[in-house]
Ligand SMILES: Cc1ncc(C[n+]2csc(CCOP(=O)(O)OP(=O)(O)O)c2C)c(N)n1
């Protein structure tokens with residue numbers, strides 16, 4: 310309500326009637342603000358809030374994006390990017406670990422355009438702050454390398470003065486302003502206590518209004534003075550806005566190529582999937598890990614999509630998502646702010662929220678990599694990216710199965726890939742060879758309504774060379790396709806994904822009535838026409854077996870029998886783990902023979 314009332318007063322197109330419909334179905338004012346998506350379009354909402362701590366680290370993503378935009382687009386003559394990023398956060402936001410990861414990154418990369426205001430009221434929901442926190446948050450932020458300030462948050466002059474000082478300081482430090490406040494100030498019965506956080510304050514509102522001289526019987530009251538104040542602010546801002554438009558026009562005329570790149574980036578205008586597939590030559594791969602195929606593909610993607618950037622939680626080398634010649638983001642060492650590779654350090658959760666922040670900022674398309682099994686460390690951020698429909702985000706998750714081998718069960722995903730598939734609106738691609746990897750990457754940068762996860766293998770996989778490149782690529786864009794057609798009347802369908810497609814093909818080629826279907830992405834397949842789906846998986850053929858080196862559950866939607874891995878793995882060479890847990894063509898064949 311705080312944010313909605315401000316947006317309304319500041320002149321955004323958020324009518325008072327919509328503010329009054331707070332938390333009602335189809336209103337512009339849902340319970341927690343939501344980034345414009347297919348269900349909400351509230352002007353001025355810059356990111357989806359709700360999970361505490363995420364906002365602080367989203368703000369770090371905004372600050373990254375802004376620094377990058379300054380480095381790429383500002384010229385000696387024209388400065389078109391020069392804004393600061395502000396975040397308002399509470400005790401809960403700093404108790405959550407993700408803000409700590411992001412704060413360390415922000416200081417390390419010297420994001421001095423970031424200003425965080427800490428509403429330090431020493432109160433959370435259940436209890437008074439002292440019940441759960443005794444650390445000195447100010448000292449903690451100072452230790453990270455932030456510039457810290459402490460003020461009385463109710464002293465508006467102090468707020469204004471400190472913000473001005475924070476803005477004026479470009480000393481390489483992000484700014485942290487601890488504003489000491491009293492929750493529910495003026496609500497004498499509960500002020501300063503956790504009871505003021507939510508509903509417990511309601512009975513005391515009338516009294517509070519009386520105390521500060523507001524009419525008690527008016528619920529949606531805006532005083533004349535308040536309106537006047539905001540109108541003045543708007544007029545002042547309009548002058549600055551018109552000035553900026555002039556600079557922007559001059560910049561556009563002087564730098565037409567940059568201007569085109571910026572417009573395309575902001576409008577998210579990319580080549581069509583078809584154009585990209587045409588521009589990426591056949592891989593010619595032999596036996597090759599899909600992470601290695603991915604490394605070749607990402608170089609093409611980086612050329613085709615100039616606003617594409619790719620970070621990693623210290624696993625660029627293993628996940629193979631480094632953009633060659635793209636430079637490294639940040640300051641110090643060989644880094645610069647225009648760098649397209651981001652070194653997040655081993656901070657997966659922050660990486661996820663920062664990617665979301667970059668996407669919200671609305672210029673770049675951001676991917677981040679880690680081992681698939683560690684995606685649980687950023688899982689909360691996948692959820693928000695999916696519901697906020699952040700198509701600018703993708704995750705590159707390698708070491709996709711028990712095939713990882715020696716590192717053992719902590720590093721061998723089993724439930725992970727299916728665990729991602731159950732999110733609404735995440736397209737989870739587990740390509741089976743190099744050409745499927747090409748199409749999966751293309752999907753990740755051309756998708757318009759949500760994020761994509763790319764699940765890639767550590768170990769080599771065979772290529773389905775019997776099928777033309779274009780059929781493998783186009784089939785992949787449809788989520789599933791016939792990887793080997795039956796040569797006799799159809800009486801068996803073998804469905805597989807990723808590194809198990811090679812086994813399905815090996816077994817399928819000796820069974821004339823068997824069709825092999827490669828299904829790299831379930832959700833994309835589900836979005837195809839009934840006709841296409843029936844063409845790939847005819848309902849008349851009920852004898853179907855699926856194979857994947859992961860938990861079997863989801864595959865029963867498509868198959869009557871599943872060769873899966875419903876247990877954790879163990880440490881041994883990858884091919885031994887695969888063999889012991891039944892991920893071989895021999896076992897697939899034996900399982901088919903047992904079907905009636
Ligand atoms: C990750 C997460 N956990 C729990 C909650 C539920 N929750 C909402 S507000 C809140 C207390 C927050 O305290 P603080 O940030 O100090 O806000 P204040 O009460 O001072 O306004 C909790 C636990 C949440 N929104 N997100």
Ligand SMILES: [Mg+2]
Pocket residue numbers: 399400401428429430431432433
């Ligand atoms: Mg608090």
